[in-house]
Amino acid sequence: MTRRPTKRAAEKIEAPTSLLGHTFSSPELLSRALTHRSLSSETAPESLSDPTADNEQLEFLGDAVLGMVVAETLLALFPGSREGELTRMRASIVSRKHLGGVAAQIGLGPLLRLGRGEDLSGGRQKPAILADAVEAVIAALYLDGGLEPARSFIRKYVIEPSLPALKAALDPENTFSGAVGDHKSALQEYLQATGQGQPRYVLTAQTGPDHQKRFRVEVRILAPLPDEPDRTVALAEAEGQTKKQAQQSAAHLALKYLTKAGRA
Template sequence: MGQPAFQPLERALGHKFEREHLLVQALTHSSLAHEHHLSEIAGDEAPPEDNEQLEFLGDAVIGLLVAESLFKRFPELSEGELTRLRSALVSRKHLGQVGARLKLGKYLLLGKGEERSGGRKKSALLANGIEAVIAALYLDAGLEIARAFVEREVLEPSVMDLQKELLEGRSIGDHKSALQEYLQANKGSQPVYIVKGESGPDHRKRFTVEVRVADNGTAGKALARGMGTTKKKAEQEAARRAMEKLTAATIVAVVKETAGE
């Protein structure tokens, strides 16, 4: 990590790592670790550790710090309103934007396949990387350094705008609630979430969930799929993608109607 190539990232994080291997691990995607394992399985060199365990820890650390900050900032908000704000701030979409703003993608250590598929720009990889980096900050320097980073990069750029949207009655954060409200208002139906797959060992599970439109008591048409480290995260991601599709379809329909098609 003494390499000059990583110094700009450490400056952006506001911390010089004492245990440099923590930042390396936080930036190492499982695709690289897997490729090393396959190529060196007969040798003595151990494959690099990937960032999935740090991602797990970082998810808990960021959840705590965001919840604490919101609790102190907005004592007038209800539990439900605070929950929606927290959901927005720790969402894959928001953390991916944080990663993109910090140019985290250029520092990710990826396998060749992930590199070719544009992994450095994938929002999900950037979000996972941010969680892993926050865990690395916490382990290397303690909670206060992690808190300073979360306040500066995760909360400050967006929290007041999100609070304004919340007070204006707009749906934020809880994509499942937003999808349910949309379907009830426009189709008179409910979303149904179905787990379509699980992968990985017990300590680093990945879930794939499909959201469908309930039709006469049965799970009808599929809307979207989402992935996450928990079933709840996968459901939220599926709901987010479904809302994007439904919103886009509504815009297209309005444009066609306006054009007289």
């Protein structure tokens, strides 16, 4: 049985229509984009088997549309950048952290349709839920109006706020400012954006006298097997005069390896 939205819910659903600059021909797409799985689990458990009852399918589509638009826009804005730089910029823009900030900027939190438990636990402020909602809204825009409204939303709210930091990070006189120059941050954002988890840095060697030590660090990611849930695999290894320097170098090599391997 389909539950009719309350008046309060309907008012919330209409609010972002003008904010996004798009009038939905199918308002139910926007409603679905703002519906978290927790609502169905509490109000209509029988609908949990229905993949169209919440926004998870839309997240999947929105992620793909977002990645494509970000890639085409970065190519147009930074035609002189190499693949590695473009990949790091894209990872920064599509990261959970950044998308959560986008959701806060456009006021998606109060508009989300959450289960009572999730709402009481602060779900409207959780970066993961907010980021997923942004991707779902992108998909709703795409399905309702085609690529152009989705592209306009992505460029205005997702990409443009990041441009000053990206341009500063690409400045050759400012190599290590921002996520693009910070290889550890860039690697973390890339792994999160591609669903590969968190990097782990392991000190594998320490040599030399106290005044001239050398540190060797290996960066690893979780690669579980059925009988080895904590199994990890090494991505890269590097040396430095400090642990932080070695970690940065290892992250840089790992990112180069991942982008060449095409793990997107």
